[in-house]
């Protein structure tokens with residue numbers, strides 16, 4: 001997931017550099033490519049990305065758009081702004097997901113998640129883009145009975161980067177880039 005407004009950051013989060021120069025988006029793509037997945041897709045307005053069919057509907061709007069153009073039975077969804085996500089955690093999600101899917105659960109945040117694309121999921125996503133239903137990832141996962149893996153509050157991995165202050169606190173050695 002690399003769309004949205006990045007309004008708190010004030011610039012496209014996915015193009016922020018990590019120490020060493022790799023961008024958040026490149027890190028996320030590399031992580032997924034190292035897993036036994038059929039294909040990797042980027043949701044959002046990027047080169048080779050899949051733009052939202054109806055912008056402004058949040059991550060589930062992005063997921064609707066991706067699943068409208070790809071033919072797959074299930075998706076593993078990660079946010080671009082959690083650069084410390086690792087293959088071990090994602091492999092655990094894939095392993096522990098049952099027929100209804102599985103999500104890391106941290107506070108009121110449900111990311112990353114693995115989800116079979118049942119007709120129930122597709123109906124829910126359609127309602128999101130048509131403005132008829134709740135947009136939150138948690139609401140979808142509860143609706144389909146996805147397994148929730150509570151993550152300990154101290155787990156740094158879930159420290160997502162939403163603001164310039166969070167970026168500079170996590171990466172003091174990198175100058176905060178001024179423009180996209």
Ligand SMILES: Nc1nc2c(ncn2[C@@H]2O[C@H](COP(=O)(O)OP(=O)(O)OP(=O)(O)O)[C@@H](O)[C@H]2O)c(=O)[nH]1
Nearest residue numbers: 001002003004005006007008043058059062079080
């Ligand atoms: N495709 C798509 N992805 C989104 C959208 N909104 C958020 N995301 C992604 O979902 C994840 C969580 O995003 P948030 O931090 O909640 O929202 P944001 O729009 O990125 O940032 P804020 O405007 O500061 O809330 C990130 O990976 C975003 O790139 C959207 O409308 N479309």
